[in-house]
Amino acid sequence: MKLATEEFDRISKALADPQRREILQKLVARRMNCSDVHAMFNVSQPTVSHHLKELAIAGILDKEKQGQFCFYQVKAEVLSAYVAELQKRLGVGAIAVAPRMK
């Protein structure tokens, strides 16, 4: 998977805010809805919603609506592609490895 520069920059920005990064890390561990995430941090529900939206727009999260709930989950391929692209741009060598099975 190949990321365009605009997508790459969008992701970089999405990762730049500590609060948003922490939210993302929680979602790496497991798929969650907005309330679940909200319960984990000291920010308002709209702020959480906003961050999730930003992460989704950046292409990092998948959004799946189930009734009144809305589940967000990490798009591992995109994250891998981002890290790969970053390594390339920073001249940091590495061999990518497939993520572990679910």
Place this chain on the structure above:
Amino acid sequence: MKLATEEFDRISKALADPQRREILQKLVARRMNCSDVHAMFNVSQPTVSHHLKELAIAGILDKEKQGQFCFYQVKAEVLSAYVAELQKRLGVGAIAVAPRMK
């Protein structure tokens, strides 16, 4: 090398601005002074100076003064450590490889 969360976030922010990221990429290719960088982009000299300072503060660049010139060069170990930490936090598996010799 291990990065504290504050250092990690600082680097993330440093990478989040496209202009600064591009400057960094040029420096990955070769060590340069402020004027050299300035000649490559359509931003003012103070802006370049500012970005170089931010990258240095983030620990990504080394600053070396030689007479009236000021050379900046990438700290490869820090970039590697950043990518490694990012992979860890994002759950993206990879095997790091030593950077090529100069």
Place this chain on the structure above:
DNA sequence: TAAACGTATTGATGAACATCTATATGATTA
């Protein structure tokens, strides 16, 4: 030593953005 050069700092400006409260919208439940 005066002019030119390389770089950093200062101060200002406008834009981006993280956050909040209030509210709207849609789904579930009593």
Place this chain on the structure above:
DNA sequence: TAATCATATAGATGTTCATCAATACGTTTA
């Protein structure tokens, strides 16, 4: 159907920050 719950949106606010012009500071050169 009314109340409750989950989420999103709207609008406001304060802060961060990318950028610039002007200038200061140190170094080199004529």
